[in-house]
Structure formats: structure tokens, C-alpha cells
Amino acid sequence: MKILFILHYPPPVHGSSVIGQSIRDSKLINDTFKCRYVNLLVSRKLNETGKSSPKKVFRFIGIWLNFIREILCNRPDVCYLALTVYGSAFLKDVLLVLLLRILRIRHVFHLHNKGVKQNESKWIYRLAYKFVFKEADVILLSSHLYADVESFVPLAKVHICPNGIDEVFDKPINRTVEQNEVPKILFLSNLLESKGLFILLEACSILQQKGIHFECNFVGAEGDICEGQFNYLVNKKQLSAEVHYLGKKFGQEKFELFKQADIFAFPTFFECFGLVNLEAMQSCLPIVSTSEGGIPDIIEDGVTGFLVPPKNAEALAEKLEVLIKNPELRIQMGNAGRIKYEKQFTLSTFENKLTNILLHIGSEKKIKPKPKEKVLFILHMPPPVHGSSIVGKMIFDSTLINSSFSCNYINMLVSRSLNETGRATSLKVFRFMLIWCVFLFRVVVKRPKLVYLALTVSGTAFFKDFILIAVLRFLRIKRVYHLHNKGVLKFQTKKRYRLLYSFVFKNADVILLSKHLYQDIASFVPISKIHICPNGITDEGLAEPKNFQANNIVNILFLSNLIDSKGVTVLLEACSSLKNRGLNFNCIFVGAEGNIDTFHFNEKVRALELTNNVTYAGRKYGADKREYFIDADIFVFPTFYSNECFPLVLLEAMSYSLPVISTFEGGIPDIVEDSFTGFLVPQRDIYALADKIETLISNPQLRAKLGEAGRKKYESDFTQIKFEHHLQSIIEDVLK
CATH class of the missing domain: 3.40.50 (Rossmann fold)
Structure with a gap:
């Protein structure tokens, strides 16, 4: 089988180019297939990346001519492309894919980067992604990365192939408790902000302020941060005694630094896989990294190292402190990482997996997919x-x-x-x-x-x-x-x-x-x-039951447009009744003005003498709206709107574990189970509404019980995923 590999290999040195070089040098791959290679990189130095220049245009023309010669003269069965999914490099790759599509050459993309999910909201990218990924096979480094391309690539077209690296040590490093009197932290990557460089410096500052002794060595080529900027920050944070920049290191010099280190830190916040983590595991080092991209497939939290949230210097400093103070744990985690590397991440394991994937793709008969039924949604x-x-x-x-x-x-x-x-x-x-x-x-x-x-x-x-x-x-x-x-x-x-x-x-x-x-x-x-088909909503609520306190002022929340038929006036009258009963509460109204404007709402509040109990907060969306749900104790929606069918706001309240009081209008009885997830009262019945609110104000344990039951009902019946699957099934039934 003839394969044309269009990939990256050094210079510059980064994950994709290292893997590209490994594929080109692989005896197994070259013996199994008739291989031809085209180097897709137009940047020869890291600081050229993302910058346009006549030299790079000239190089791309050379790549394009070489590519055309290969596909016309050698006509490969499969074209392997190390696809970049955003920026000018993506547009360059689209031109190559266009020619492959015209000539009907089967193609497989190996993604060493991500960003599809981030860019798909832009119409130009969305159209390009639909074109590029149509009928293509995609190799991902981790199953965690499928979410990035799921809008355009069906799961059946996805192949998982974790990266691997060659063994550089004759035998595993034998680390001892007494290795370094002052523990050494190693950061090895290009000096890019997205690799977490500033986060690690901030964590070092936190460790220094705690009086913890350590040394942190930064190794890598200059990227969007130059050596001068780095040293300025180190001096500004007064870390010159602890932190050192050693420049870029390769080969034996780099391996010596791994040998001398005690801890490897890589707090990246934009990553797919991070080959450097494999090098650290190969070197028997415990790793502190983030849960970014496919890293959770490499590092087992608490076993081979620690995973911390991206951009969280405090959490990073905390885990580094644990390892600095516990040399036995460092050795234990480092050895566990070495075992995992030997089982899953050697170069031979990678080559075998990639070879099998390419054999599978090449042997598959190209079956013309059954055309999807056309549906026009007017909504x-x-x-x-x-x-x-x-x-x-x-x-x-x-x-x-x-x-x-x-x-x-x-x-x-x-x-x-x-x-x-x-x-x-x-x-x-x-x-x-x-x-x-x-x-x-x-x-x-x-x-x-x-x-x-x-x-x-x-x-x-x-x-x-x-x-x-x-x-x-x-x-x-x-x-x-x-x-x-x-x-x-x-x-x-x-x-x-x-x-x-x-x-x-x-x-x-x-x-x-x-x-x-x-x-x-x-x-x-x-x-x-x-x-x-009941509606569903995205889960942005609180899975944990709310902790209601007995003596606190109870917060009642109403969230809807200020329309009288949504029960605005009814709830205000009920609040007046609650105040006359001597109950301690706040009632917050959230929503856009409707047939009741702010002036008339406030007039009604003043007439009922509720200025100390009732607040109108205006319309709120996103994080602002979420805060009101979190702060609330009871959700009230006394609608009598004649067209009320299935208020989504009730699902939101249940997702936040709030007890709900509403009416028997429309489909609400399918949402709120009376006396189980909340209470239902007759429409426009002010005193029945006030009675149920009083019951919940006086009984925090009941509020918690009803709220927890509502959350469970939301999870079982009203999630967005449930709704989408239900609607898909209905449309399929109707089409049949």
C-alpha cells in the first residue's frame, strides 16, 4: 500500500515535529508501506511561527509543487496529513485537502493540536471544517480530545493512537531519598505563556514566601516570551536565587537535566498530549501538570503525579510543596510513571498502533454512506x-x-x-x-x-x-x-x-x-x-444538595419576564401576606420588563409596604443569573398564563436543587411533583401560595429534601441530552 506522509519534522522542535521525525525514521512503517514524505513546516524557527514572510511563502510554494508531483506521479492509496486546525496553517492545509478531495484520494488526519470547538462558531471556520472532515479518518492522541471534533467527525471515523518516545536510558534511573539536598523542579518546554510559564513562576513565589527551599530550572527555546522578559519577571518576584533559565538543551544535555531533577512541572493550559510528560515518566520523575487535553490519559492523579486545574498557581504550589516535603512519595510516583511509560508510551508501541490503524484504513472498502434524510427546521x-x-x-x-x-x-x-x-x-x-x-x-x-x-x-x-x-x-x-x-x-x-x-x-x-x-x-x-417530548436544559446547576440554615433570612426567587400572567402581582400579594404573618424573607424578581414596567412594579411594592422585602434585579443572563439561583432558598413561579406549556425556568430551578412552588397550569404537573419536589397551588390563589411559601420558610429540612428530589428528577428526565435523544427518535419515527 502506498502512503504519502505530509507531516512536520524539525526544525523547530515541538511535539508534532518530533513525532513526524519518528514516523519518517520508523523501520516498521517504512517496511510495511511504500512511503513518500513531504515536510509541511514552513517555519524553521519557533519565533517564525505565526508570522508571515516572503521566505515562508516561497517555502510553501515549494511544498505545494512537491505535493502535486507526489500525488500525480506516485498516486498514493492513502494520504496521511498532520493537520493544523486553526490559523493560517489551517488555510494552507485546506488547499491540500481540496486537491485530495478532487482526486478522490483517501486521507487520514493526525491531530497534534486542538481548537476546532473554539473556532467552529465562526462561519468561515465552520464551513471549512465541514468540508475538510467530510469522509476523512481522524487519528487522535486521546479519547479526551474527541469533544473538540465531535461536531464534524463521527465516532466511527476516529482512531486513538497515543504518542510514544524512544528509550534513551540503558536502564531506569535509580533515584534515592538523598539525591538532592535542595529539591530540583524542572520545567522543559518552549517559553510560551500557554505552557504555564507564568503560573509556575507564581507558584515558585508562593513556595518562597512559605520558606520552602527548592530550585526550579526552566529549559527551552524562546517563544512568545524571550529570555529578557523571563529574567525581568524572575528579578521582579525576587526569585533569582531559586529560579534559573538554562536555555534550550538537546540530546545528552537534556537527559542529564532529567536525571538531576526531583520533580517535573508542566502547568500547561493549551495542550493535546505533551511529549515532555513521557520524557519525565521515562526518567522516573513525578509530574505535576494539568487536566488539559489528553494529559489525564498520561498522568494518573495521585499515582504517577498530580493534576491541578489550569491557571491555578495556588493549587500548583500546594502539590509541589507535597512532593518537595515527601521524597519517598516522589520516588514512588516516579517509579509508577516509569512502569506506565514502559507499558503504554514507548516508541515501538506507538509505531505498532499507527501501523495497524493505517492498515485498517487502507483495507476498508469505501462504502458510500446512506444519504441522510433532509429535514427543514422552521423554529x-x-x-x-x-x-x-x-x-x-x-x-x-x-x-x-x-x-x-x-x-x-x-x-x-x-x-x-x-x-x-x-x-x-x-x-x-x-x-x-x-x-x-x-x-x-x-x-x-x-x-x-x-x-x-x-x-x-x-x-x-x-x-x-x-x-x-x-x-x-x-x-x-x-x-x-x-x-x-x-x-x-x-x-x-x-x-x-x-x-x-x-x-x-x-x-x-x-x-x-x-x-x-x-x-x-x-x-x-x-x-x-x-x-x-419534554424539554431539557444544559446542566449548569448544583449537583450537591443545598445546605439550608434554620435562622437565616430566606431568599425567594422569581425569574421570568415581568408579565402579570406569570404571577408577578399574585406573588407580591402573597409576600404582603407573609410580611403580615411576621416572617423573615427576601423576594427577588429577575427578568426583563413585559406588560409591567419597572415604575409600576416599584409602585406596587411601595403600596404593599414591601420595600424592605422585595427587590427587582432586572434581566440577568449567564453567570449573573446563576448567582441568583445559587443564593436562593425557594423558587416561586405562580403562573396563570393561558399559553403556559412547559416553563424551562422550573427545570433550571430543579437543576440548582431548589424546592419549587408553582401552579397546575399546562404541563407543569409533569415537572413539579406536588409535595415531592415542591408544591402546586391553584392559579391566582394568593393565600394558598403564601401558605406553601410559609411552610418552606419554616422548615429548612423540607426545603433540602424537596430540592434534592427535584435535582434527581431533573437528572433523570430533563437534561439536554435526554431531550436531544428523544427528539431524534421522534423525527426518525415520523420519517419512517
Whole structure:
């Protein structure tokens, strides 16, 4: 089998180039395959990396011509490419992949770097990644790195091959307790900030301030930090007696430094694998590193060394201190690391694994994958932020949904802020016309097998949806509606609506958020066409039960837009009742203004004499919103909104282990189990609401019990993963 290896080899020296040199020199690989090699590096020094120059352009032209000659004259069966996944090097690699795709040459990418997840939000990268990774096999250094490429590479195309290094010692180093009177810490890498250099200097400063004796040697070529900058920082931190920069070292000089060291420190915060960790294990050194990239596959925390959070100088200093003060532990961990190196990370182990992977790829018959069914998703996405738009964004971002079907998306929202909702404007008409044009193109030209529609069942939005459905019915395209609202039962008494509902729901499948919502559409949709799919949310909550204190002021949280039908006034009246009962509490309202603005809200608070008990915090997102959930003791949502179906905010509260008080509206009884995860009260019943809040204020143990039960129910029923799998299964059933 003929393989063209397009890889990196020194100079400069870094992980990918070292492995590239090992592949080129491998007797096993060269004996097994007919190999040809192209060096892809255009930078010959580390400080050239990331900088453009005429010299590098000239080198790339030479690489490109060499590459064309190899694939045209020698026509390889497989092309192996050490792909860079971001920056100008990625764009350079895309050109090579383009030619491989045109000539239909099978290709496998060996990723020694990461960054796909970080860059995929940029449209240019997202398009390029879809093109580059399509039908390609990918070799990863660790299973921990799959998350970086999972949006573009199916698991079946992934091969795991940890790096390995050649043995440089005749026999393992015999370390003793008395080796160095002052323990020596070694850092060996290029002087790059992302390798944790500043973090290690800060940790050294912490150790010095504790009066701990040590020596720390930094070894490596200058990178984005030069020797002058390094020495300036060392002097500024008054570490010149403990910290030394020894420059770059290779061969025997480098191995001597490993022999003389007692501890190896590598606090990187952007890494895939870190070959230098293998060198340290080979040298019987205990390692203190981070949980970055594939490092947890190399270092067993507490066995061969310690793993600390990235960018945490205090945690790094703490683990270094443990090893400095415990020479027996250093020897024990170093020996365990050596054993692990011999079992998993020798060069011969790496060569065997890579050879087997390439043989497997070369022997596989190229089976044309079954084309994915085309699904057009017409849904809502923020802004504004509400339940339906949050779920729409979740579907749009879902790796599972997008890898299961050939998906296209249309954002159906014409309102871009909450106060635009329900109001007619020329801008909204213009937005709808754009949506209409995109819709016609997608259904006529792309011709999907199924259209998923987040249907609105009343108001002007319903008539807008009706126009789209008429086209789908005319073109005989299968439909499934996802209802995040209700109102059919209310409006079906009107003849016009009744006729339209009969037309809209005929032969359509319907996804409901709860079985309690079926009665709303029972007159138009047979039960055989119903699919139940509860919403789910990303887990950003607290897995541990909250520790409620008996004597603290109890914090009540309401989080929703300030809309009267969400129970804002009802809760304020209940708070007034609680105050009159002499209870000690704070009630915080969080959310955007709706049909109640800040002025009228504060007027109501003053009229009820609640200024010391009630606070309006405005709208909050992300980390700010999270803080309010963490500080809360009780979550209250006394909605009587006629279109309320399945409030996501209740799932958020349960994920934070909060007891919930809500109403029997819509599908809420499927979320909140009365007296088990919280309490349900009749809509608009101020005193029933106040009674249940008082019960929880007076009983911290009950709050903890209900909150813990709510967290467990969230984990079992309402996670994002559960929702995505459930929705995928429903769409597959409808397509069949």
C-alpha cells in the first residue's frame, strides 16, 4: 500500500515535529508501506511561527509543487496529513485537502493540536471544517480530545493512537531519598505563556514566601516570551536565587537535566498530549501538570503525579510543596510513571498502533454512506429569549440532531425584542417577507423529506404559519409540529379558527411537551399522531444538595419576564401576606420588563409596604443569573398564563436543587411533583401560595429534601441530552 506522509519534522522542535521525525525514521512503517514524505513546516524557527514572510511563502510554494508531483506521479492509496486546525496553517492545509478531495484520494488526519470547538462558531471556520472532515479518518492522541471534533467527525471515523518516545536510558534511573539536598523542579518546554510559564513562576513565589527551599530550572527555546522578559519577571518576584533559565538543551544535555531533577512541572493550559510528560515518566520523575487535553490519559492523579486545574498557581504550589516535603512519595510516583511509560508510551508501541490503524484504513472498502434524510427546521431562536427560542437554539446547536439528519434551518421569529411581540410594524413585515423567500427556496429547491415547524396556534403568528403550511400541503411534504404554546381549545369555538385548525392538523404529526397538553388539540389530532417530548436544559446547576440554615433570612426567587400572567402581582400579594404573618424573607424578581414596567412594579411594592422585602434585579443572563439561583432558598413561579406549556425556568430551578412552588397550569404537573419536589397551588390563589411559601420558610429540612428530589428528577428526565435523544427518535419515527 502506498502512503504519502505530509507531516512536520524539525526544525523547530515541538511535539508534532518530533513525532513526524519518528514516523519518517520508523523501520516498521517504512517496511510495511511504500512511503513518500513531504515536510509541511514552513517555519524553521519557533519565533517564525505565526508570522508571515516572503521566505515562508516561497517555502510553501515549494511544498505545494512537491505535493502535486507526489500525488500525480506516485498516486498514493492513502494520504496521511498532520493537520493544523486553526490559523493560517489551517488555510494552507485546506488547499491540500481540496486537491485530495478532487482526486478522490483517501486521507487520514493526525491531530497534534486542538481548537476546532473554539473556532467552529465562526462561519468561515465552520464551513471549512465541514468540508475538510467530510469522509476523512481522524487519528487522535486521546479519547479526551474527541469533544473538540465531535461536531464534524463521527465516532466511527476516529482512531486513538497515543504518542510514544524512544528509550534513551540503558536502564531506569535509580533515584534515592538523598539525591538532592535542595529539591530540583524542572520545567522543559518552549517559553510560551500557554505552557504555564507564568503560573509556575507564581507558584515558585508562593513556595518562597512559605520558606520552602527548592530550585526550579526552566529549559527551552524562546517563544512568545524571550529570555529578557523571563529574567525581568524572575528579578521582579525576587526569585533569582531559586529560579534559573538554562536555555534550550538537546540530546545528552537534556537527559542529564532529567536525571538531576526531583520533580517535573508542566502547568500547561493549551495542550493535546505533551511529549515532555513521557520524557519525565521515562526518567522516573513525578509530574505535576494539568487536566488539559489528553494529559489525564498520561498522568494518573495521585499515582504517577498530580493534576491541578489550569491557571491555578495556588493549587500548583500546594502539590509541589507535597512532593518537595515527601521524597519517598516522589520516588514512588516516579517509579509508577516509569512502569506506565514502559507499558503504554514507548516508541515501538506507538509505531505498532499507527501501523495497524493505517492498515485498517487502507483495507476498508469505501462504502458510500446512506444519504441522510433532509429535514427543514422552521423554529424560533433568540432574541428575544423565551422557552421556544431557547429550545430552538438548542436544536440548532445539537451535534446529535445535525449528525443524524441533513438539516436546514429557518428562524421564524420576526420580533427581535420582547416589546415588539404582538405589535405590527413595517420592519416585522419586511422580516417575514425575507423568511418567506428563504422558505420557498428551501422547500422547492432543497425539497426536504420532513418539515419541523414550531407552530404558534393563535394570533397573527398562527396565520403566518398557516401560509407556510398551505405550501407544504400543496407540495405534499411531511410535517411535524412542535407545540410550545396552547390555545386551540379556547379558539376552536370560532368558526374561522375551527376550519383553519382542521386544515393545519390534517395528517400532521404533533410533538407535545406533556401528556397534560393533549386535551388542547384532541378535537383535531388523533392520539396515534401524538409524540411526547419534554424539554431539557444544559446542566449548569448544583449537583450537591443545598445546605439550608434554620435562622437565616430566606431568599425567594422569581425569574421570568415581568408579565402579570406569570404571577408577578399574585406573588407580591402573597409576600404582603407573609410580611403580615411576621416572617423573615427576601423576594427577588429577575427578568426583563413585559406588560409591567419597572415604575409600576416599584409602585406596587411601595403600596404593599414591601420595600424592605422585595427587590427587582432586572434581566440577568449567564453567570449573573446563576448567582441568583445559587443564593436562593425557594423558587416561586405562580403562573396563570393561558399559553403556559412547559416553563424551562422550573427545570433550571430543579437543576440548582431548589424546592419549587408553582401552579397546575399546562404541563407543569409533569415537572413539579406536588409535595415531592415542591408544591402546586391553584392559579391566582394568593393565600394558598403564601401558605406553601410559609411552610418552606419554616422548615429548612423540607426545603433540602424537596430540592434534592427535584435535582434527581431533573437528572433523570430533563437534561439536554435526554431531550436531544428523544427528539431524534421522534423525527426518525415520523420519517419512517
